[in-house]
Amino acid sequence: MNCIQKPILTEKASLLTEKSNRYAFRVDHKANKAEIKKAVEDMFNVVVKSVNTMVVVPKTKSRYTKAGNITGRAAKYKKAIITLKDGETIDFYSTI
Template identity: 70%
Template structure:
């Protein structure tokens, strides 16, 4: 099971990072807080202070088709907010060339 799916890089998440040293990740819906903490510490080599999780419900979407309007829902996902100890940072852009 791949626990960390991808980082969430939105304006709100960036503000959390700058002000409170918190990072947001989309994680596997079966992962618990202890597994998420271990995965972040192993992958990035940092000390995690706290992990908060939330299940984000998918938004309703509709689109026009040839036969009418099709509606559906975007898939739900689990979000983890990771708080790091003072002095630790995660640099997502260091490996981009």
């Protein structure tokens, strides 16, 4: 089972990468920290120092249409913040 879905490439995540060598990934909701650590180490050939996980709460969205006010929710997902050992890096753009 591949628990890593995709990397999160936002401004906040890139600041984490530059300052403290941490990377953000969107992961499977059922994956635990040990599975995430093993998947990152196997996929990118790096040494993982620590893994922090969180479930991102879905935001409510609403818009006004001819039929009236329509409300809905975005999907929730699990995010993992990976801290690598000093000197290790992950290059997401090398495979493009």
